[in-house]
Amino acid sequence: MVDDGLLVRVDDVRGGRTRKGYAATEAAAEPLPVLQQSVIWGEHHTAMPNGGAHRAMVHEACGDETIQGQICSSCGG
Structure with missing residues (x-):
């Protein structure tokens, strides 16, 4: 790689x-936002496996979870 x-x-x-x-x-x-949206879609439309955990993207600058890849959905950064 x-x-x-x-x-x-x-x-x-x-x-x-x-x-x-x-x-x-x-x-x-560059493709990370697309991959993240695929994970979010999967969590909304498929059953969580036993012992499964939520995947989250955390914006380093504010420390909050974001549901967007390009702009933080919490702080807008």
């Missing part, structure tokens, strides 16, 4: 430790 331009290698620094990680490129992030 790195060679395809969907991910880039990054250093993940947490708790004083540096680990190698990956981050999505813009090309990989």
Whole structure:
């Protein structure tokens, strides 16, 4: 996926430790709103499996759950 331009290698620094990680490129992030809407549709129109859990997208800036991929449905950011 790195060679395809969907991910880039990054250093993940947490708790004083540096680990190698990956981050999505813009090309990989563009379809996320479509994928999120598919998940929301599935939750509304299919039965939740035993032990299933709600999937949520949280806007980092405000910390609230959003139901939209491009604009936060809570704060508008």
